[in-house]
Amino acid sequence: MSAAEESAFDVYRDRVERPLYRLFVEYGTDEWPWLVVGMTANVIARGASLLPPLVLGVAIDSVFDGNAPYTLPLVPAGMLPTDDVGQFWLSAGIIAGSFVVTAVLTWVYGVAANNFAHRVMHAVRTDSYAKMQELDMWFFDDKQTGEVMSVLNNDATNLERFLDDALQNSVRLGVMLVGIGVVLFAENWQLAALTLVAVPGMVLFTYWFMKKVEPRYAAQRDAVGDLNTRLENALGGVQLVKTAGTESYETDRVRDASHTYFERTLAMLRLNYVYRPGMELLAGVSFAVTFVVGGLWLIQGSGPGPLTGELSSGAFVTFLLLTQRFVTPLSEVSTIVSQYENAKASSERVFGLQDIPRRVTDEPDAVDLTDVEGRVEYDHVDFRYDDDGERILRDVTFDVDPGETVALVGPTGAGKSTLLKLLLRLYDVDGGAIRVDGHDVRDVTASSLRSAVGYVSQDAYLFDGTVAENIRYGRFDADDEAVREAANAAEAHEFITKLPKGYDTEIGERGVKLSGGQRQRLSIARTMLQEPDVLVLDEATSDVDTETEMLIQRSLDRLSADRTTFVIAHRLSTVKDADEILVLEDGAVVERGDHGELLEADGLYAKLWGVQAGEIDELPDEFVERARERQAETVVSGDGDD
Template sequence: MGITADEDDPFEEQREKADDPMKRLFFEYGGENRLAFVVGLLSSVVARVLDLLPPLLLALAIDAVFLENRAFDLWLVPEVWEPATKTGQLWLASGLIAFAFFGGAAFHWSRNWGWNSFAQNIQHAVRTDTYDKMQRLNMDFFAGKQTGEMMSVLSNDVNRLERFLNDGMNSAFRLSVMVVGIAVILFVTNWQLALVALVPLPLIMYFTYKFVQIIQPKYADVRSSVGKVNSRLENNLGGIQVIKTSNTENFESDRVEGVSKDYFDANWDAVETRIKFFPGLRVIAGVGFVVTFTVGGLWVITPGGFGPFTGTLSPGDFVLFILYTQRFIWPMAQFGQIINMYQRARASSARIFGLMDEPSRITEDPDADELVVDEGHVVYDDVTFGYDEGETIVEDVSFTVEGGETLALVGPTGAGKSTVLKLLLRMYDVDEGTIEIDGQDLRDVTIPSLRRRIGYVSQDTFLFYGTVAENIAYGTFDADEESIVEAAKAAEAHEFIENLPEGYDTEVGERGVKLSGGQRQRISIARAILKDPDILVLDEATSDVDTETEMLIQRSLDRLTEDRTTFSIAHRLSTIKDAEQIVVLEDGRIAERGTHEELLENDDLYAHLWGVQAGEIDELPEEFIERAQRRQARTEADD
């Protein structure tokens, strides 16, 4: 089975939408760093001009001071400033050579400062802007991307921009000054020998062009394989507990070896091309140097010239040609690396700006008002939603929750319960219908004000790397120690926290790996309690705790939900039987609604689910099993 372009580059769609990304990079981010750019550019020019001075001065000293076969004549220096004695001329040449070295060192420092400052500042700004944009994208964007692939954009692609802006542009200006400067000096000194020295140039340019053509698709394969390696490693390290409990270490080692071997093969293919190209250029440059040395040497020992070469070539000029030819040929070959660096940076910038331009399904009205919650009255009016076009997850859902009441959502797995509540948080926007809080349409209020008013406890508890206290206070960063402890007590978490090695200052590890599932869940509940929201959303809030702990948490949740609007999802129906309203979802639609007693009297899906959990019946009737099987079949067909 072949790999599609989309599989090869998960950001291909975003990359193709990016218009002239390198121009955009310089205009949007370069302007803020123009001082560093100007310093780097001017210093590059001055430093390279100073680098070209010593061979010129050496050639002049050989001919004018040591051999005395020409006048001591310095370019751009008034004749009255030039010493008349040989000793004075030698000291002047020595002083200028020293100035060139020391001055060159100073300008090389300022050159490196300029380009590094320019590149590092842009790298920082691009990375932070890309992350800021990425974290504000819809949840459906993340559902279609692996973490390793997104990390590749934030890390590999942004770093590739920095390498081009620093090393690439630094080298480009350095080599340009050297090539142009040396070419001018050689032609002014002796145009005939300059033509000989430049014989390899067309061949070098052709080989460089072919190298870029061949290496580009190979680097594309390397980029693709890097993303796959990152994704595989990220998945495996995140699921290390599953790997260990499933005894699949060997299986996963084989899978990592497979993607690593793919990366090795792709990278080695590019390496083989590269290691053939540069030695080949050295051979061409070496041949050019030998030809220049031979022709120049014969010319020096043959006064008046020989063959097509006429005139005289002094020993000083011959030395100048030998020194400059060495400096001229190899920089021409290095332009291939700069072009290659530019192409890679352009591909990366296209991915970055394509991602920055990714449209959001959730748009906020610039004139949106802050959400004001007085009673916590929530209305769902004919709400329909699907993650993808043509797919409906929730259809025609309508209900009203009075302020301070609790509404429970129950139903089979995949019925759309969590999706209904994510719409309340505007993780997604409804396709049809409206959701209102105290008469305010969610689309007419600011997203930050909406989410500040809602506390959310998910069944998928996530803790950040840090201390227990920091995780409880996450989102309520100004909370004091006393408030954090009170929230933990309300969540029945204080006792186990106190028994941790460092109490509230205990590090929880990545994703809270040092704590049990029930402990992580109670910290998540404490986080919501500390936030003291107007509306509370509990999505399987006690799914990872034992029966005894669930009883304790339920007691604290009862106190927490007493005076606020609450939405609760629970597979354990005993935890929601006291809710003022229970809505039963099936296939994204409301199948039943009422109180616990009313639904039992209906003797439909809820009553049978209750009977199974209460041990009153052994299993669901065949009718409900067949409905679940049809639902599963539809899900698999959609996948």
């Protein structure tokens, strides 16, 4: 993706610095007691797990062989038993106790670590969702739903896995390596130096692995994203796939994406296939060196070669047992690296989302819009979606008195929907002003403005839930009687009562169990329940049959009565009774008047009316050519909702 093609999300994600450090600073500090408890328990548990080999070595030398006094590190000699039986039972008790302490503290650190990880992720997920809700429509114009869901779900899960597993395993690895090294050097520094000779090689091997595997993990994550996008598109468009008979084509595309993911996963796994056995081999070399040198030392009674001093049987056993302990923690480095890389990329996406600034914000001195009469003014309004893009609206000026109905008509891409989105402050104007009852919409709170404006769109969005819950959405405190009254006014009560459970019927995701006309009437009922002062109807009766349109139009007439109403329509018969009709072309108002005045003017409106009424067969060539040019410009600008 070129710099020019990057979205705001991509730009701010690339700017995130030290994302995991930021995660701990901004979220981990609030949950630090859980982290401290977990880390402390982890360190003590790992330290306790080193006691059995050490005590076993002491017991072999003192209790079984009787060649050395019974001593334990950090324990005064006067506190230790002097007879063999007492020393034996003390050793057995310490070994058993260490296993109990390890088990209990492992449980403690597991509980604490999970609490820390999940509490942090709960905060990250909810904060990210809240931030997403606050973002301007610019962001959603540019992002796919699947990518946003990935941030809220997949990326949060990656961070939780890192905080829960990788962080604790890293501490465990460090404690084990340091603890084993200290014990071995305390027992016999010369043999310890030989035993740990492979550790530098392990460190270098791990460094090589991390450098090599990082780009492969990145490539694998990209492949996962591509596969998810392909699956989402194919499933979302399953009706088109079936009606077009392109099942095999889509299967091939998914197969290609899946094969790419397969290849990149294998490329990553090949390194793991080398790394893990390589680490085990190096650990095996350490064990073999310890066994050979220590064995010769015991057999000869003195150190082989340049080695000096004595080596007891117990110390030899301790060395063998602890050397074996190197393998498991070091072999987990590949998993830790994987989780670290995934968490780093995920935290970049999370903070990239949170860092996107809002363009539409309330001014510090913004006031609530109250007692709305419904007078609306557009005063020389200019607008463009991008700072460097073409103007979508040009010097649009008109006034609407309270209770009037104004229709916006014109070709696709003329700017009709954009014009009314500015009224709701889904975007802010670049020039001029929009006023409601004399208040610039930028000087009032967005929440009070949007509460005063009801919006019914062509795409009636319904949530997964019951009929009543969807009508009540936005006025959650409305009682059942108010819900039924709104449904009656929207011509929806009759069909609702025929549903299996009436108002308690589950309608499925996006209302898939209802027809298009039924969904639209529920949307109108929802708007009626909110009792807005200003009403926006954006193609509210399109794509339905004539009978359904009649029912919807009746409900819209009730809804718009005594309210300032804006109507966007391609079907001109639905707006011919409007108080004023504005004809938009190329982002500017080119004609205005009522239906009769516009027909007499014999301009664009008259030509469009003639085509729809069947009075003329087709538009003149100049209108067709201009329409083609507008369609091309619409594709480039992305203003396809008009």
